[in-house]
Amino acid sequence: MVSILRLSERRSHEGRDNFFLWSMVILPFLAAGAYIFDAFYYFTHRSDHNAYEGLISTILIVFTYLRYCSPIECRLSLCIxxxxxxxxxxxxxxxxxxxxxxxxxxxxxxxxxxxGFIELIMTIMLIYCRIIMRYPINFIVENKHLFHFMSRLEIILAIFLPFFISTNYTTLTTDSIAFFLLFDFFSESYTRFQGIWIKSILYVFVATVTASVATEWLYFVQKEHYFEQISAVTELISAVLCNLLIILQFFPYHFTPMNIFKIAREGFVFQRCSNLTTVEKNENESINVETIEKNDVVIDSIC
Structure with a gap:
């Protein structure tokens, strides 16, 4: 199976072991399976006032957005x-x-x-970027990010869980929680963004996610269906922006390459250290001059 999938043999210094690599392959499948289960559970219980709707897929849906960085290297396997x-x-x-x-x-x-249309377009773009053009991945996911997602997810679910288990509300699979986790993750690479497009899309993405969650809360409180509709539309727009960010990060003119970024950072550190050394040297020279002047004054007074 490993020879068929041919997972990436490159190891990041920050931690991308075999367990992590296999997790990045399997977790999107679990998320898609949970989405199917929740959809057909809602279909079979649509007339009931049940205390479960869309919870599992809402928890796992973030991993469907992370499929862009699947570590499968064989292009045929990745396409399938x-x-x-x-x-x-x-x-x-x-x-x-x-x-x-x-x-x-x-x-x-x-x-x-x-x-469904967004999902189809996103899949086509992923195949183009990763399989046809073989663009490098700039939003790199590591072990620490998965643990960060889990820790943040616990806090967010503590807020939303009462609505999922309440029989007074109809809750479907929602991507807003995943978007909260993702825009925090995307913002880590902000220093490498090039151009106004990718930066402005990130800001608009954050705004639409906030609007989606705010209107969803208003729907739960006011029970007015137009709030639910506004939330659904803004969540859809957020999905478009999120996918657009993922696609744009493949193209080099939207992202500073990592090697250039490292060289620039090392140059900045070197320049800063050089400036500090120069300042310290000047301070030492001024101290020596002051000491010599004081000694001359003492000698003159003795004479």
Whole structure:
């Protein structure tokens, strides 16, 4: 199996062991499977006031966005991997569409059709960037990021969990929690961003995610369905912006290459150390001059 997938043999100095590499392959599948389960669970229990809807897929959905950095090096295997993940995601989306057809809700039928279209376009772009053009990955995910996601996820779920288990609210798979985790992760690379486009997209992405969560809270408090609709639209826009950030990071003119960034950083550190050395040298020389002058004064007074 390892020879078929041919995982990356390059090891990052910051920690990308075999367990981590396999996790980055398997976790998107678990997220897609949870999405299908939640979609068809909602379809079979759409008329019930149950205390579970969309919780598992909401927890795992962040890993579907991290599939862009899958460590599979064999291009054929990676292409099959992306296509299969896309099919799984589309099956879950179709499950939600069927549910809303039965509920005669045209708004959410359109919303989930757009989700399916976004997933298809994203898969095509990933195949183009990673398989056809073989662009390098600039948003690099490491072990520490997974643990950071988990720690942040616990805090966010502590806030949202009462709504998922309450029978008074209808909660579907939501990507907003994943977006909160991702824009924190993307912002770590902000110093390497080049040009106004990728920077402005990050700012707009943060704003739309905040608007989506805020209107969702208003829906829970006010129980007005137009807040739910606004939240769904802003979440859809956030997904477009998130995917756009992921695609833009592949292109070199949006990102300072790591080797140039390291050289510039080392040059900055060297210049800073050189300046400190010069300052210390000047201070020592001034101290020596002052000492000599004081000694001359003492000698003159003795004479």
């Amino acid at each position: 991997y992306y296509v299969f993940l896309c099919l799984l995601s589309e099956i879950g989306t179709i499950g939600y569409i069927i549910t809303f057809i039965f509920k005669k809700d045209p708004f959410f039928i359109i919303v989930y059709c757009l989700w």
